[in-house]
Amino acid sequence: MIDALFDLFASFYERGDLASAEQIALKIRHAVPDDTVAWHLLGLVLYRTGRRDDALRAFDAADGAKHGLRLTQPDERGLSASLECLRVACRDGSRLGSAWYDLALLHLRLRRYPQAIFALRAAAAAQPERLAAVCRALERVAQLCRSDSGAGRRSVVSPSAAPLLAAVLPPAEGSPSPAAGPW
Numbered sequence: 001m002i003d004a005l006f007d008l009f010a011s012f013y014e015r016g017d018l019a020s021a022e023q024i025a026l027k028i029r030h031a032v033p034d035d036t037v038a039w040h041l042l043g044l045v046l047y048r049t050g051r052r053d054d055a056l057r058a059f060d061a062a063d064g065a066k067h068g069l070r071l072t073q074p075d076e077r078g079l080s081a082s083l084e085c086l087r088v089a090c091r092d093g094s095r096l097g098s099a100w101y102d103l104a105l106l107h108l109r110l111r112r113y114p115q116a117i118f119a120l121r122a123a124a125a126a127q128p129e130r131l132a133a134v135c136r137a138l139e140r141v142a143q144l145c146r147s148d149s150g151a152g153r154r155s156v157v158s159p160s161a162a163p164l165l166a167a168v169l170p171p172a173e174g175s176p177s178p179a180a181g182p183w
Helices: 002-013 018-031 037-049 052-070 073-078 079-090 099-111 112-126 128-151 162-168
Strands: none
Touching: 002 018, 002 037, 018 037, 037 052, 037 099, 037 162, 052 112, 099 112, 099 128, 112 128
């Protein structure tokens, strides 16, 4: 059932029917309240329809739901509806690739780098043909992170995201080459 709802969301989103896409995201969120994917998709639609503050609240809820997933005990993870939604939304062939990619660019614009990396990875998993575009976007994330740290700003890249960036991107000028990573 969740596959059909995500496909329906993707269909509406790709056609530009954001009102219907929003209704589907709300239905998914109602069915699985702690679903990080539904919160992300809802935030994307809210932002694209000019409701920036509501979108930011949805993204914060997505972050909270993702944190909750991390706290789920390993023996309970197989029963997690939210985790199943995440698996379905990010699997190869998912129709959500365009939404994930747009979401990544939005998070990048908002300087929410860990969320941008998450969405880029989901876009690449859903639509492997987007890998070149995803790599270019990851390079942009790394550039922005470097410029933020060079400007004396506190790093917004979480310690768990930093190894991913180091593994897939060229080092900053003058830095040693990173070891081969998981990607």
